[in-house]
Amino acid sequence: MPSRRGRLRRAPFRGAAADGRSDAARRELAASFARTGAAPPSGAELAAVEAAEGAAVLLLGPQQALTFSGKCRLSCLYGAVRVLGFAVGPHQPPLPLLSPPTHCALSLEALPVARAAHTDPRQLRVAARSALRAHRVRRQARLKVMSRFSPECAVLLLEHLDTAATRFLLSLPPLCRLFEPQRKDEPDVTAEAAVLAAVGIVPCSPEQGLLLSDSTLSALQELVRACCVEDDGVPVIMVCGPKSIGKSTFSRYLINLLLNHLPSVEYMECDIGQTEFTPPGCVSLSDVTEPFLGPPFTHQRTPRKMVYYGQSSCEQDTERYIDVVKYVFSSYRKEVPLVINTMGWVKGEGLLLLTDMIRLLSPTHVVQMDVYDWKAMAPLTPDSVRLAPGLYTKGKQQGKCKQMDLGTAESWKSSEGEEDASAPEFKLLYVHPEFPRAGVAGEARVHSSILRDMSILGYLGQLQPPDAVSVLPLHSLVPYQVPFNAVALRVIHTDVAPSNIMYAVNASWVGLCRIAEEIRCQSAGPVLLTQTPICDCFGFGIVRGVDMEKHLYHVLTPVPPEKLRLVNCLLLGNIAIPNCILVSQEGIEGEIPYVTSEYNYSILGSGKLRKKKHFKKREYMFQCDYT
Template identity: 45%
Template structure:
């Protein structure tokens, strides 16, 4: 049934001219009335003229009686249109931005204020005077061009500032951020999918909505979390996730929340930015014993500032000034995850949420500087969105996550990792001090240490386990990976590589059946019987290949604080910062702290990494880092110091600095942050190849004369005086098929 176009549009537009469906309604009307949208023209006399080949149903002009407004709802066509409109409003479909703006016939027509649409003209059937004579535009283009302009999924209005999704930088920060009532405090409003990449440190609290940092979601009502984004690692990015699905009175609720943090003028500015998909975060300065201790060293005073390569992209003049964080421009990439990385995270998280029987055991491997540690932090943070804790088995001696270098540990992670390793040093449940940042000198002790740690894990736990491995994937290093997969009940192997080529063979279940391990040999064996009988490792596992695509992948950073040896020093300094008082105040040098006095007859002293004559043992251990260990047997003395003849495998509870030895009284002077109740169990001090950072000895304040333990009478020009460099990538003859 055909109805009068003029009457229908006039009455309908009275109902819908204020809604966001104005132009969509026009397109829908013309389609239902068999009006071809490509050829419909509106002139000043409001006469509709159609081409004969388009109007196949109507060949001649017909007289149609106009429909009264009271009869509108009785028309089946309009009833159907109203129902479809009501359904579409409930669904709230996403719409695209305006691509092709409608052209007006009269240039004197002005748009209505606060709206992106033309003011209705009564002389054109109550419709906007549109020039629709473009034969190249089809119906799809018209539908997209007719939709209202939205800001991040929300319709704009005259009292809402429109903010584009993407990186928050420059001028946008002046509109979205305001200084708080307290000094150096700021409140930031972010729209859905907006991001802010920054250098520095701060404490973030989500007041409204949700935000995501390094895979961890922070909801409103949760506690505050510290964020660390130093120059030694990739900068952190805060991303807004929007609000929950339920409807809320966003303006009123946000105003009530901001009342405690902002003045009335500042609050009024930010409330205009708030929509149902906004997130509001509170940013506070962050000052801890760690940051105070690190900043006391001259070469680390700018650790939390942008490096030279990022200074041109730093946004300095913002309301966030003085807070301790500096936003970065869009030229800085931030954390970049590839498609394969996101797919692997999704697969592993799905498995940990119940897709497999028992707990998931994920082994992460790959060459050096390919992003293993970053991937593991992302994985742990993502898992903590769904579970209360995650077990972590440390198998990388050089780049440890929770302890100083040279340790193998088993830790339970309950808090998100929102910074590099030196910012979240903790005491693992079980730890073994290996004493070196590489295991090449004693592969057997390395494997035995990892198996010993795994046996200590309660098998009744159902939480996922993540295993970190070394970047040594050639020669014996690759054989150790094969052994670990066979020794441990691995369910997923995540292998990272770059450049489209594998830097080592792909560790698939099929390859493992014929692979040669350090201890195991093909056909596939499940290592030691007494170990596997109680754990029942699976016969197969899922292999996930991740291609890293971030800038500088596979290469060690050359900028300040980005080399691997500097990362190890930062981790050790982070551990020693626990010696500082938690109360605000000046940093106390280590030589001013009161040490523990330990009788040399009560503890044994041993060296792990080399052979030292007993008469030179005290010279080697003085002013060195030692592991605090617990031997199974009781230490007995015959009236003198006890010296271990060989390296031993024993639990470690922490670390200390042996700052002095009193031979006359038979005392060791020990500095350690370990609790005294745990120190009573320590009966062994182990010395390894992990040395104290030189800044601990050379930059201590309070010395006017020659510094102890430091000498300049040493020449590196002598043969053998420097550090011995070992190339671990050499392929052994047995692996090349050479007899």
């Protein structure tokens, strides 16, 4: 196994109990933070007081929790609270919390207050009262809060959250009720619930929140302990399992836990169908320095390294997928822990491909998530990975494997000093989720294609000016003009005749990339690549128009100009613009561009937009026209 010379860069503990503890005490605390949110103790009532317009002060007793749907901004004024594994104290800036019904509801859980035995309770009351004044809480509200205050509670300020990105999402008809809870009945509204509703959140049952099984808690404790002790090197943690088993949620919770103790954690996304920080179809490596307290579409950001694979599944081209994973992983600096998320394809060739990835990435820990009866996949023990054949690598049994130019895998291992590519050493941790429908892909809370569309919409929300009072339709924004001969063009997922290439590119989602070769074209273009390159991707855009007379692409993108100067390649994959972008934007009069219900099969290069069965909408078609 490659030597891991990197050392953790230890930072002061950023959780609620940063009070000069010894390293040993902090390691013990690391394990204690790997616990689930609990329901409020029997008989405990929420104490929520209106602090100002669109703001409320919430008091949570010891180990009391609030599970909610909606969105708000959280500030901890006194005590400490944990949300999705991250501990929030008074020293931290406000954090956005986004808890839509499409995902598991967030929970705010009060943490025990760490204080010296000789601390005067009156001093604690003074500190809490001062924090309320500093945040301009109304006097009447301060009096109500302090009348119910105890030194063991947590005092939180919840404020209405409204950003340009969330306004854009809510402006689209299919998502206009995105953060509203799905209620089957209307219970009696309490005064506290009314106060929270004015902020933008609605309390819900603890069963709708994240319920961590004993095996999950045990794995989290062990991983946090491994990452906070320097002696064993820098851990590389790979999370694997079937679809809809909770891999992304586990990774999210683990990283938030680690951020309580470390300045940063690296995250490698290998699940191209359900990505965390990018639109779908990408393999990426991200430096995570802040907690992410919401689903992927709420925290789209630019990774440190990203390649646009161009499809939501790699089954049609596993060889290129392995090459992309290798290229992205080569940027890992081995200075901080790395969490790797993998695909849910774990049957047949998918399991063989996962075996290859374990050999190539050499994790120190493999977290295998599955239900107890192991129906989806066999246990990935070190011995089984050592013996079994992969899709492109051979095990000790020398089983059959596909032949690819394994300069790839073999040269990679030799360059890292690996003596035997089939014999990785790692610790296997079993995690058995116990939430309803765990591992049943067909019964997921929201269909995967809808979640992919929402990630794209979250990314496009970055186009909105942060100071805009109202949402600007995308067709009202000014695109960049890109000459044909300034960028190379490649359609990744299928063969398109050169005569029809512009039909395919117009009104399409493209990756903005950079290839090593200089673009040289004597004519006006376009420049067409004959093979799909493996290259850096800086972001994405919509080709909203093609000017055939001036030889220009019109590209709408949130990528900043300093990055756009590096772009010399447009990659078009099998990731489509969400239907609502084409048919649901405000301000369009007359016929909608690029969309028709009169489909003309004689036009080559056009295609049918797939109907979303989850939305009862008219089925639209799409064709390109340059007249």
